Amino acid sequence: MGTLLQSSPSAFGTDAxxxxxxxxxxxxxxxxxxxxxxxxxxxxxxxxxDVMSLNTAPASRMAAAAPPQGEGWKLSGATKLPPTGYTxxxxxxxxxxxxxxxxxxxxxxxxxxxxxxxxxxxxxxGWDYVRPKGEVVxxxxxxxxxxxxxxxxxxxxxxxxxxxxxxxCGFYASxxxxxxxxxxxxxxxxxxxADGKPSASRGETYTRNHISHELGHTLSxxxxxxxxxxxxxxxxxxxxxxxxxxxxxxxxxxxRAGTYVQQFDMQGLRHLAKGGGAALPPQGRVTxxxxxxxxxxxxxxxxxxxxxxWTVPK
Numbered sequence: 001m002g003t004l005l006q007s008s009p010s011a012f013g014t015d016a017x018x019x020x021x022x023x024x025x026x027x028x029x030x031x032x033x034x035x036x037x038x039x040x041x042x043x044x045x046x047x048x049x050d051v052m053s054l055n056t057a058p059a060s061r062m063a064a065a066a067p068p069q070g071e072g073w074k075l076s077g078a079t080k081l082p083p084t085g086y087t088x089x090x091x092x093x094x095x096x097x098x099x100x101x102x103x104x105x106x107x108x109x110x111x112x113x114x115x116x117x118x119x120x121x122x123x124x125x126g127w128d129y130v131r132p133k134g135e136v137v138x139x140x141x142x143x144x145x146x147x148x149x150x151x152x153x154x155x156x157x158x159x160x161x162x163x164x165x166x167x168x169c170g171f172y173a174s175x176x177x178x179x180x181x182x183x184x185x186x187x188x189x190x191x192x193x194a195d196g197k198p199s200a201s202r203g204e205t206y207t208r209n210h211i212s213h214e215l216g217h218t219l220s221x222x223x224x225x226x227x228x229x230x231x232x233x234x235x236x237x238x239x240x241x242x243x244x245x246x247x248x249x250x251x252x253x254x255x256r257a258g259t260y261v262q263q264f265d266m267q268g269l270r271h272l273a274k275g276g277g278a279a280l281p282p283q284g285r286v287t288x289x290x291x292x293x294x295x296x297x298x299x300x301x302x303x304x305x306x307x308x309x310w311t312v313p314k
Contacts, residue, residue, distance in 0.1 A: 072264025076222035080275035085117030091139030114273035170217030183218025208258030
């Protein structure tokens, strides 16, 4: 781009605050250790006693071609969301109380991005629930995730607290070829205080991004990292945000925390929704006065956000 012609912050009611710096990486947090996602061909995976075994090879291994990807987003196998959308449910009342407001915010963002019906049902289904097509079920447990010893096949979810410390995980099912038919996610209770508040070492911003990250896995979004190095992800040129699906999941570090980043995660979700036939609104460059490129600071959607005009080099 060329020269930035930036309007006065006071003219549009914004304080033009810079985003908070990303918190330091924490050993054992999702993404700094084992992977936190997988997939199966079966929707109705359920607990047998205190263990759920996910032994089916992930969909990414089933596919003949590499899953689609773009700048700041990757798919892990399935390439379509069903046109009927999803209902997100909770295993128990504790999960509703601790995760409900985060899940509702993420669901609202998914509706906005995909133009699909993504609803939230806060009536607990119980830990013996057999998940049907069209549902995503989420719960909070201590140490729920047991990664496979090698590769990404052989995941287990446990209810006795014997899983990997400080690790949450999300999974999707693809019982119809190329389609995300259902999903389930498990959030480690160690990220919270005893009364269900975000722990001091994580905080509200991290928790919002963390829940959206795991829900992203239930929809076939893979980690957006460019290499095996934790945190090696593309950054936005304006506010320096990384994708929600980067690991560790820092993403937005301001009031937008938990929303999927427009130029990164949102493009993967749009690809999935379009694959299922969803009608999506257009996006792209907006031209301002005298043919100048028009945008808003930080890509924010809040009314009153500062407008920017860029001259286009000849």
